[in-house]
Amino acid sequence: MNMEALGEDELCFFQLNTSCREPTHSHWGATLLYSLLLCITLLIVVLNLLVIISISHFRQLHTTTNLLLLSLAVADFLVGFVQMPSEFLLFQGCWMLGDLICAVNYFLGYLIVSVSVGNMVLISVDRYIAICDPMFYSTKVTMKRVQLCVCLCWIFSAVHSTWILRDFLKQPSRYNSCYGECIFISNYAEEIVDLIVTFLGPILVIILLYMRVFVVAVSQARAMRSHIAVVTLQRSETVKAKKSEMKAARTLGVVVIVFLLCSCPYYCFAVAAVNNSFGASSTAIEIWLLYFNSCLNPVIYVFFYPWFRKSIKNIVTLQILQPDSSQTNLM
Secondary structure, three states: OOHHHOOHHHEOOOOOOOEOEOOOOOHHHHHHHHHHHHHHHHHHHHHHHHHHHHHHHOHHHOOHHHHHHHHHHHHHHHHHHHHHHHHHHHHHOOOOOHHHHHHHHHHHHHHHHHHHHHHHHHHHHHHHHHHHOHHHHHHHOOHHHHHHHHHHHHHHHHHHHHHHOHHHHHOOOOOOOOEOOOOOOOOHHHHHHHHHHHHHHHHHHHHHHHHHHHHHHHHHHHHHHOOOOOEEOOOOOEEOOOHHHHHHHHHHHHHHHHHHHHHHHHHHHHHHHHOOOOOOOOOHHHHHHHHHHHHHHHHHHHHHOHHHHHHHHHHHOOHHHOOOHHHOOOO
């Protein structure tokens, strides 16, 4: 079938013979899917915006751990504000925003995923030090050091994304088969590096750190049950982790586990693509599941963090507009 045989309403740009053809979707199915994705997008934007406002506004929440949560919330907010709308256009099959925005879209996609993974690693390291070396936590984990780590995480993610997309950024239309398409195809080396840097390596680090945290937490629980107030650590010092630190470790452990569950399908397809098990890369479903994790993180905070529920109440009732509202006690 040649282009002239296609109806003008079937082309993304009916005035161009080289235009891509609009994919056919079931009307009711597409409407239901768009409605669902729109709701998820709004939840991602609103909930993460609440996290950003809460941690930024209330001084009591200006802690090292919350700074990591703030960085994660910014990345999640960008998912809902930038990535999800662009995924709608990609799903429709007609990219109307040009080659430059196409390149920016893929760059932000790689950047956000890489930043999220980096934040998960930093959160695991933070909990490891807090539980396994609590006496020196305040001296090792300072606000300036955490700020530096967060900045390095974003910088490294930007460099990594630029390297992966180096040829694509120079010529965004290099992989397009027709006008109105936005496609990036990575080669074998890029797939391997991205797989190791943003999945296999970080997962190994996270699992090892949380295994150590789990062992120490169990030993402390046994010590408390046997009325022993202290446990011996590597430096032969006797310390006991705070109950609040243990609760934070459990909560952030849930955040990490949920992230791994949402990201595994996407990276499983990446592994399959590297091994040529499938002819195509990950589908929109795996990508949307990865992005859906951005909606789940604030929901976890609602269930596990009383300070987040109190801060939401202050924000929704506009009490944050009152003088000295940043000094409100949320604990």
